[in-house]
Amino acid sequence: MTSKKTINFFYDVVSPYSWLAFEVMCRYRNVWDVEVKLRPAFLGGIMQKSGNKPPGLVPNKFLYMTKDLQRLAQYVDVPLSPPDDPFEAMFQKGSLAAMRFVTAVQEREKDGDRQVEQVSRELWRRIWSENKDITEPASLSEAAKKAGLSDSEIKEVLELCTTQHIKDKLINTTQEALDVGAFGLPMFMYRVNGNAEIFFGSDRFELMAHCIGENPVTARRDKNVRFFHT
C-alpha cells in the first residue's frame, strides 16, 4: 500500500482563476498519483485578513486580467465569460452564501467528493459563464439540481448551511488557508514532513508537478487533461 500525496485545493467560486485551476486540477488528478482534497474557503476573508487588495483595482491590471482570463479559458477549454458587472458580482454580491452552501454540500457528502465538485462547477458556471446570481437560495438550489442533487438533498443542504457548525467550518478552512500563508485564492497546499508547501494561482502546475515528482510534460501531453473528466 502506497501513501499518496494529498493536495489540498483551497478555492472560492467567486474567483475565475480558481475555476481554471479547479478544472485543470480535476484533470491532472486522473494522471498524477495524488489525492486532491477540495477545500471550499472564503476569498473575502482571506483578502481582508492578509491585507491584500483585489488586483482589478489597478486599471491596466484589470484590462490585462480580462484578456488573460479569456486567453487562458480558451486554452484550457473552460467556458469562462465575465459577468456584466464583475465588481458588483465579486465585491457587492460576493460569495459568502455560495461558499457556505458548498461547505454544507461537502459536510453532507460522505462518500467521495463528486457532489461538492459538481456543485462548485455549476456555481462557477452561473457567475463566470452565464452572468447569473449565486447569492439567493433559489440560485443555489438550481446549481445543486444541475449538479445532480435530489430535491430532498437540496432542502437538507439549505437548512444545513445556516447552522453555526457550517459557518464555523467555512471560517476554519479560511483561517487554515491564512495560517499556511494564503493572500488570495486559488491555493494548493500539501505537507512535507509536516511543513506546508503552498502554490498560489492557476499557473504553477508545471512547477508543482516538478516538486511532487510528477512529469509535467507527460501530464500535459495526456489528451485527457484537456477535457472535463465528468
Added chain:
Amino acid sequence: MTSKKTINFFYDVVSPYSWLAFEVMCRYRNVWDVEVKLRPAFLGGIMQKSGNKPPGLVPNKFLYMTKDLQRLAQYVDVPLSPPDDPFEAMFQKGSLAAMRFVTAVQEREKDGDRQVEQVSRELWRRIWSENKDITEPASLSEAAKKAGLSDSEIKEVLELCTTQHIKDKLINTTQEALDVGAFGLPMFMYRVNGNAEIFFGSDRFELMAHCIGENPVTARRDKNVRFFHT
C-alpha cells in the same frame, strides 16, 4: 523570406521575475521561430504611473514570493539568491542608473544584442545572486567588464548614460510599455494586425507559445531550453 514575429521583452534588472523570464526567453528564442527585441525599461516608473503597489508589501505575499522565486530559480536553473535587504536594494537604491546604463549599452551596440543581453545578465547576477550594488559607476563598469566590454567601450557607455538622449530613451521605452498596458515587469509584447498582445510575468510561456503557434511541449522538451545559450 519569412517575416518572423517580433516579441518585445520589457524588463528591469531590479525585478527577479524579469531575470527568470529573460533566461527562459533567451533559451526559447533558439527553438521558436521568433525575433526577440530586448526593451530595457524602468520598473519604478511603471509602478508609479500605473498606480500599482509592490506585491511584497503584503506579508504573506512576500513570504510566498521568496519561496516561489527559490523554487522557480531551481527549476529553470538560474542562480537566483535574494539580496540581504531586498527592500533597500529594490526600493531605496533602485535601478534608475542601471537601466540607463543598459539603455546606453543598447544604443551603442549596432550589431545584434549580445552586449545588452550579457550586461543585463551580469547586473541581475550582482543584485539577485551576489548581493552586490548596481547603482555606482564602478559597479556598472564591473558588470560590463564581465560581460565582455572593453575599457574604452565602458568609458563611452558611462558617458553616454548621463546624456539627455539616453534618459529620454529609457523614459520613452517605459512609456511605451505603459501605453500598451503594463502594470509591472517583465512584460512580453507582440503586435497582431497592429494591435499589441501583452503577456505579464515569467509564467505565461506555455500560453504565449500556444498564441503564437509554437508547440509549448516541443519547446519545453528541447533540452537546450534548460541551459544558458551563452
